[in-house]
Amino acid sequence: AQSVTQLDSQVPVFEEAPVELRCNYSSSVSVYLFWYVQYPNQGLQLLLKYLSGSTLVKGINGFEAEFNKSQTSFHLRKPSVHISDTAEYFCAVTMSGGYNKLIFGAGTRLAVHP
């Protein structure tokens, strides 16, 4: 079975500062990895995904993530955050070649302060 651990429940950061949201996963088989964002009172929106190939994945809104198989991590980064990035961020995993059910982490609340 797969599981996802998001190491920080909350991350406060000042506007224009860099940020890293950490995600580790556990799986005995190959996985696909995803980061979703949830703005207040909205559904989830896909930021980026890793299926195969280059381990550095670029997504929307200036976010990127790096897949590290040896450390079973998929950390999300942004070099300079904006107030509008304030939201809940979810890391998710699904088993490659299996059923398309996303297993989510508990989420990280990113709070960007002026």
Place this chain on the structure above:
Amino acid sequence: DSGVTQTPKHLITATGQRVTLRCSPRSGDLSVYWYQQSLDQGLQFLIQYYNGEERAKGNILERFSAQQFPDLHSELNLSSLELGDSALYFCASSVGGGTANEQFFGPGTRLTVL
């Protein structure tokens, strides 16, 4: 706007009652997924349908059932409701049913059981 619609947006009901949540997938998407988001359990996969057939099952209670109709919309039925069923219920859709298919999430239905 993801193109996935869910009705109603909010639902308030009493314990022991039965409710039906409705989801219309994006045009062209054959697969529909249901997820539950609650404070204590986080985001959990409930069930997946692909072109009218059940494809995968997650942590779905026996009191809950779902179906996907010929026009591809889906309904999630929750019966004998308990206080702990209060949650945000998301529907998502994807073109195919396999794990490389991106899931697009609807805005959710917020269920409050009193």
